[in-house]
Amino acid sequence: MGLTRNRRKREPEIVIARDTDSESSASEEEEEDDYPLSESEKEDEAVKIELEKSKAKGKAPITVKLKKVCKVCKQPGHEAGFKGATYIDCPMKPCFLCKMPGHTTMSCSHRVVTDHGILPTSHRNTKNPIDFVFMRQLQPRIPPIKPPYVIPDQVHCAVIRYHSRRVTCLEFHPTRNNILLSGDKKGQIGVWDFAKVYEKSVYGDIHSVQVNNMRFSPTNDDMVYSASSDGKVGYTDLETGTSSTLLNLNPNGWQGPTTWNMLYGLDINSDKGLVLAADNFGLLHMIDHRSNNVTGEPILIHKKGSKVVGLDCNPVHPELLLSCGNDHFARIWDMRKLQPGESLNDLAHKRVVNSAYFSPSSGTKILTTSQDNRIRVWDSIFGDLDSPSREIVHSHDFNRHLTPFKAEWDPKDASESLIVVGRYISENYNGAALHPIDFIDSSNGQLVAEVMDPNITTITPVNKLHPRDDVLASGSSRSLFIWRPEEKREMVEEKEKEKEKKIVICYGDSNKKGKKQKRGSDDEDEDDDMFSSKGKNIKAKAKTTKSTRKTKA
DNA sequence: ATTCCATGATGCC
DNA sequence: TGGCATCCCTGGAA
Numbered sequence: 001m002g003l004t005r006n007r008r009k010r011e012p013e014i015v016i017a018r019d020t021d022s023e024s025s026a027s028e029e030e031e032e033d034d035y036p037l038s039e040s041e042k043e044d045e046a047v048k049i050e051l052e053k054s055k056a057k058g059k060a061p062i063t064v065k066l067k068k069v070c071k072v073c074k075q076p077g078h079e080a081g082f083k084g085a086t087y088i089d090c091p092m093k094p095c096f097l098c099k100m101p102g103h104t105t106m107s108c109s110h111r112v113v114t115d116h117g118i119l120p121t122s123h124r125n126t127k128n129p130i131d132f133v134f135m136r137q138l139q140p141r142i143p144p145i146k147p148p149y150v151i152p153d154q155v156h157c158a159v160i161r162y163h164s165r166r167v168t169c170l171e172f173h174p175t176r177n178n179i180l181l182s183g184d185k186k187g188q189i190g191v192w193d194f195a196k197v198y199e200k201s202v203y204g205d206i207h208s209v210q211v212n213n214m215r216f217s218p219t220n221d222d223m224v225y226s227a228s229s230d231g232k233v234g235y236t237d238l239e240t241g242t243s244s245t246l247l248n249l250n251p252n253g254w255q256g257p258t259t260w261n262m263l264y265g266l267d268i269n270s271d272k273g274l275v276l277a278a279d280n281f282g283l284l285h286m287i288d289h290r291s292n293n294v295t296g297e298p299i300l301i302h303k304k305g306s307k308v309v310g311l312d313c314n315p316v317h318p319e320l321l322l323s324c325g326n327d328h329f330a331r332i333w334d335m336r337k338l339q340p341g342e343s344l345n346d347l348a349h350k351r352v353v354n355s356a357y358f359s360p361s362s363g364t365k366i367l368t369t370s371q372d373n374r375i376r377v378w379d380s381i382f383g384d385l386d387s388p389s390r391e392i393v394h395s396h397d398f399n400r401h402l403t404p405f406k407a408e409w410d411p412k413d414a415s416e417s418l419i420v421v422g423r424y425i426s427e428n429y430n431g432a433a434l435h436p437i438d439f440i441d442s443s444n445g446q447l448v449a450e451v452m453d454p455n456i457t458t459i460t461p462v463n464k465l466h467p468r469d470d471v472l473a474s475g476s477s478r479s480l481f482i483w484r485p486e487e488k489r490e491m492v493e494e495k496e497k498e499k500e501k502k503i504v505i506c507y508g509d510s511n512k513k514g515k516k517q518k519r520g521s522d523d524e525d526e527d528d529d530m531f532s533s534k535g536k537n538i539k540a541k542a543k544t545t546k547s548t549r550k551t552k553a
Numbered sequence: 554a555t556t557c558c559a560t561g562a563t564g565c566c
Numbered sequence: 567t568g569g570c571a572t573c574c575c576t577g578g579a580a
Binding site for chain 3: 072081082089395397398400401424433435477478
């Protein structure tokens with residue numbers, strides 16, 4: 001099953017890693033006293049320390065006072081932040097996962113706990129009654145059955161720092177299986193042939209700021225539409241790199257933030273021959289796909305002045321359009337009567353809706369990702385849409401440095417239940433704080449697999465499943481990763497057994513260090529942070545109170 | 554090696 | 567409505 005397999009030894013496979021930093025002794029286990037204290041116990045301890053100190057040196061009140069103050073709430077008596085690879089919530093704040101007050105993430109019943117002995121030490125040796133709740137509520141959540149899906153859970157190849165800014169969107173080529181398109185915060189669009197790993201190109205002059213969505217032309221595989229925060233819809237020939245602007249909402253340039261138009265949502269209704277793009281003022285724009293000219297007037301489909309971040313055309317019913325945005329709604333529209341306030345349904349959310357997708361084959365279900373840390377599924381667009389059929393609590397908070405998370409359907413899953421979504425919150429995996437990519441069975445909310453690699457310590461908000469192959473592409477910060485199932489990878493490797501049996505890591509051009517494209521794994525000494533020693537043999541540096549989760553050499 | 558800072562969207566008041 | 571506090575990141579600079 002995915003859970004176990006993910007974590008099975010992969011050491012021999014990843015050749016890029018350097019030797020490790022920490023041989024710092026096996027006496028690290030002292031981690032224990034950091035931690036399994038209840039809040040009151042912690043306070044007691046703090047008080048004790050204070051007392052002792054003030055007794056010891058008759059006067060030293062200032063330093064003593066600074067001793068234990070929470071960085072988050074500034075209150076004494078507890079501390080929040082990373083202890084090694086485990087993050088301690090501030091108990092004064094609502095749970096970072098489910099957002100409910102009264103408990104912390106550690107004791108949240110929605111928290112997914114890893115099994116197989118990789119439980120954070122905190123949950124052994126505790127007398128805290130909360131742990132009983134843990135065992136009771138969470139143990140049954142760990143799926144006992146092998147999923148019928150083949151989860152791509154092993155890094156097959158990667159481009160490290162391919163982009164010079166973070167990746168914002170990914171798209172697989174509709175017919176060429178090994179071509180991955182990626183957009184970034186700078187406005188660049190990359191084309192990567194991940195079968196030939198080193199074949200990649202970046203188009204930098206299509207957009208001036210971040211690319212929010214890309215779609216291939218339904219009639220010409222080489223042509224790509226892109227929506228950007230520069231207010232333009234670009235139309236680019238991937239072969240030649242020549243690009244034209246089909247829509248420019250800022251013809252007069254920068255006139256201040258209140259007038260600057262940005263385009264977010266983008267989709268193509270091939271049935272009606274329309275390219276649809278939505279902006280940050282709540283408006284929907286349409287471009288005739290054949291003439292590539294703007295058609296009709298912009299239509300207000302979300303709250304005036306609010307961002308429409310997502311558009312999705314129904315795969316079966318061409319008259320249905322789904323939109324979502326910052327007004328906390330996902331809305332279903334009839335293309336035949338697109339008028340303000342005339343939506344067929346408004347799906348309410350508690351926070352901003354990052355994405356809303358029809359299910360890939362029948363188009364009857366809807367999957368949404370909201371910034372209230374919940375993934376929602378509506379089972380039938382023909383049924384009751386007043387409330388979702390399911391809400392899955394999942395950590396995918398908004399953060400300024402991250403591309404917003406979007407849960408995505410697996411287009412290959414005929415049952416239309418498997419989804420993939422990156423996880424914000426980190427978990428302590430053998431001493432490393434990692435942010436897995438979650439595969440969730442949306443029919444029951446169970447975690448099917450948590451995919452991670454000890455070398456990938458950054459958060460991976462952008463994920464895309466291949467339309468035909470068991471391949472996952474993910475964008476983490478500036479790097480791209482291709483994942484395959486373990487078995488699959490072995491097959492591939494066997495096939496080309498003459499070639500190195502190693503994961504190929506390729507370096508992008510965007511950073512100085514990586515300029516030289518490394519072939520294979522010959523000179524492993526000079527890899528950069530991303531695939532350096534962090535992952536392996538990590539030991540929690542319990543001694544160093546300063547140590548953050550980034551324990552570099 | 555470590556700390557700091559910028560950055561931006563959001564939600565609350 | 568506008569100002570302001572907030573944020574379990576990330577990258578780069580100090």
